[in-house]
Amino acid sequence: MKYTYLTVDVEEWYDLEYLKKYDADKSVEVIPEIIDFLDLLDEFQIKATFFVLANVVERNDDIIQEIARRNHSIGCHGYDHELLYKKNPDEFQTEVLKAKEIIQNCIKCDVEGYRSACFSMERDKLDAISKVGYAYDSSYIKFEQNQLYRNLDINGFESVDDLVYKNGDFFEYEIPTLKIGKYNLPISGGGYLRLLPFWTLHILLSMYAKQKNNFLLYIHPFELTKTKLPFSSEIGWKDNFRVSVGRKRNLKKIRKVIMLLQSMGTEFCTLGQQQEVGENNEKSIGYRQ
Amino acid sequence: MKRVLVTGSNGLLGKQVVDALLRENFEVTGIATGDTSECRDPRFNYISADLTNWLKVDAIFKENEFSHVIHLAGIAHVLKGMNISWSRYYRVNTMMSRKIFECASAEKTPIFFASTVDVYGFTDDIINESTKPKPIGDYARSKYLAEQSILELPDQPYLIARFAPIYSEEDRHDMRRRYYLRFPELCYLIGDGMDYEFLSSKNAAALIVKWVKSWETISGIVNVCDEKRHNTKALIQADRENGWANMVLWMPRWIKGLARVSVDMAFYKKPLLKFSAYKIICPMQIDRSRLNSLL
Numbered sequence: 142m143k144y145t146y147l148t149v150d151v152e153e154w155y156d157l158e159y160l161k162k163y164d165a166d167k168s169v170e171v172i173p174e175i176i177d178f179l180d181l182l183d184e185f186q187i188k189a190t191f192f193v194l195a196n197v198v199e200r201n202d203d204i205i206q207e208i209a210r211r212n213h214s215i216g217c218h219g220y221d222h223e224l225l226y227k228k229n230p231d232e233f234q235t236e237v238l239k240a241k242e243i244i245q246n247c248i249k250c251d252v253e254g255y256r257s258a259c260f261s262m263e264r265d266k267l268d269a270i271s272k273v274g275y276a277y278d279s280s281y282i283k284f285e286q287n288q289l290y291r292n293l294d295i296n297g298f299e300s301v302d303d304l305v306y307k308n309g310d311f312f313e314y315e316i317p318t319l320k321i322g323k324y325n326l327p328i329s330g331g332g333y334l335r336l337l338p339f340w341t342l343h344i345l346l347s348m349y350a351k352q353k354n355n356f357l358l359y360i361h362p363f364e365l366t367k368t369k370l371p372f373s374s375e376i377g378w379k380d381n382f383r384v385s386v387g388r389k390r391n392l393k394k395i396r397k398v399i400m401l402l403q404s405m406g407t408e409f410c411t412l413g414q415q416q417e418v419g420e421n422n423e424k425s426i427g428y429r430q
Numbered sequence: 431m432k433r434v435l436v437t438g439s440n441g442l443l444g445k446q447v448v449d450a451l452l453r454e455n456f457e458v459t460g461i462a463t464g465d466t467s468e469c470r471d472p473r474f475n476y477i478s479a480d481l482t483n484w485l486k487v488d489a490i491f492k493e494n495e496f497s498h499v500i501h502l503a504g505i506a507h508v509l510k511g512m513n514i515s516w517s518r519y520y521r522v523n524t525m526m527s528r529k530i531f532e533c534a535s536a537e538k539t540p541i542f543f544a545s546t547v548d549v550y551g552f553t554d555d556i557i558n559e560s561t562k563p564k565p566i567g568d569y570a571r572s573k574y575l576a577e578q579s580i581l582e583l584p585d586q587p588y589l590i591a592r593f594a595p596i597y598s599e600e601d602r603h604d605m606r607r608r609y610y611l612r613f614p615e616l617c618y619l620i621g622d623g624m625d626y627e628f629l630s631s632k633n634a635a636a637l638i639v640k641w642v643k644s645w646e647t648i649s650g651i652v653n654v655c656d657e658k659r660h661n662t663k664a665l666i667q668a669d670r671e672n673g674w675a676n677m678v679l680w681m682p683r684w685i686k687g688l689a690r691v692s693v694d695m696a697f698y699k700k701p702l703l704k705f706s707a708y709k710i711i712c713p714m715q716i717d718r719s720r721l722n723s724l725l
């Protein structure tokens with residue numbers, strides 16, 4: 142495999158869609174606990190892309206600045222974690238601009254990338270993002286089985302590389318799925334990473350490598366720490382399982398997955414690197430080495 | 431008039447530093463997380479703030495002019511601290527310190543940083559300032575990284591004081607851990623007593639006041655401890671005069687060697703526990719030449 146994009150959606154554990162119906166003790170936070178993960182990335186000299194939810198910046202401005210200080214790329218995960226199709230277009234446009242400014246104020250650097258909550262991106266919202274100055278989005282997933290995800294219309298975009306689409310100066314990065322028969326298996330998400338044993342991941346990733354050259358992973362802070370989450374007593378076993386499974390050993394598993402991907406010849410890079418090279422080289426889309 | 435900033439001003443050492451500076455007629459600003467401070471002196475200004483909030487840190491440095499920054503705030507190493515995550519230690523002891531140092535450095539304000547002799551890790555040699563640090567455990571590592579961040583600041587006047595474990599007249603808890611099995615009645619004595627390095631908060635505060643007055647000549651790194659090591663036999667004697675330490679379990683000196691071998695075997699793969707046990711059974715020794723030359 143050629144390139145792997147490691148991405149993190151920087152949100153709190155109680156921002157998860159399926160936990161929103163429960164009361165949450167918000168005094169327990171997972172974002173400040175991601176230092177071990179940042180150290181792991183440093184150890185492997187990997188730069189990742191962190192999509193930050195603007196409403197967590199105030200309480201974590203030091204952590205967000207620390208991520209930027211370690212030269213990772215910072216994008217925006219929206220202002221709050223509401224699904225995009227619940228927002229009206231004007232309200233949305235004002236909000237994504239506000240979110241961009243909040244994060245930029247924190248890291249004193251331009252924010253160019255966007256990822257929607259739960260991949261709930263729609264075409265009019267995508268156009269709005271491009272209009273307010275974002276250079277790329279990464280919310281496109283071909284996975285009809287999950288009702289939260291939208292089938293984003295990317296008409297007018299041309300495919301320039303595996304998972305990479307381009308429309309004018311604007312880029313879209315696809316969240317990869319593994320095609321097995323008529324099904325698309327979303328192997329790139331933190332949940333699947335936690336749930337599946339490593340040997341299964343090994344098989345699935347080897348199968349994936351035969352289909353595509355590039356890969357993308359998306360994970361969340363609650364999947365990168367062992368911090369005990371204060372669930373209310375009414376949480377059902379299904380939701381409890383969904384959020385808790387594999388958390389304890391996940392950082393170790395991520396280490397193994399990184400080593401596996403590296404042994405498959407992949408190079409880790411951040412989203413948005415294409416644009417920088419693209420600007421310098423009109424003819425072809427290259428990657429910064 | 432510029433004020434002296436003391437972070438962690440509600441702590442055991444912080445309170446004494448503030449008092450000592452006020453006695454010397456300095457105007458002092460104290461910062462801590464508590465809602466209020468006990469200090470009622472009109473020359474003292476208290477700011478209640480969580481310094482992991484960097485917007486707040488920026489605002490404090492923008493709204494005030496400081497002549498000196500004395501950075502004492504941080505998470506201490508306590509045995510219960512084994513439950514504190516590396517992220518927490520790093521956020522408070524390293525990142526927060528680095529932020530304070532950068533803000534101070536923007537105005538070239540001299541910095542005093544309270545570090546720890548724990549950064550040296552374990553060694554049988556007598557420690558001096560050129561001994562290479564080998565921090566063991568999250569606390570020592572987080573403090574050592576904070577030290578490193580000062581060294582990265584160009585042309586920055588600073589003093590990094592690596593403190594021995596601190597006690598005060600009211601709080602000798604850390605000291606007593608080294609010779610009591612159960613306070614106040616049952617303690618143990620090995621041979622003619624063991625010698626431990628400690629630092630009284632009074633002596634620490636005196637050093638800080640001295641640095642504030644003459645920071646231009648006192649800089650770099652210094653290990654700080656009391657003038658003499660504390661011998662447990664003498665400590666037990668003093669406690670007995672107060673009616674404590676009624677039962678003393680005496681052990682021959684060779685028990686130390688046996689304990690060390692046992693610790694080596696038991697904590698073979700647990701360096702932090704080994705380091706904590708070594709603090710009791712084979713305590714570090716500090717060379718006082720640099721400290722004495724400064725005082």
Ligand SMILES: [Zn+2]
Binds near residue numbers: 152218222257258259
């Ligand atoms: Zn999200």
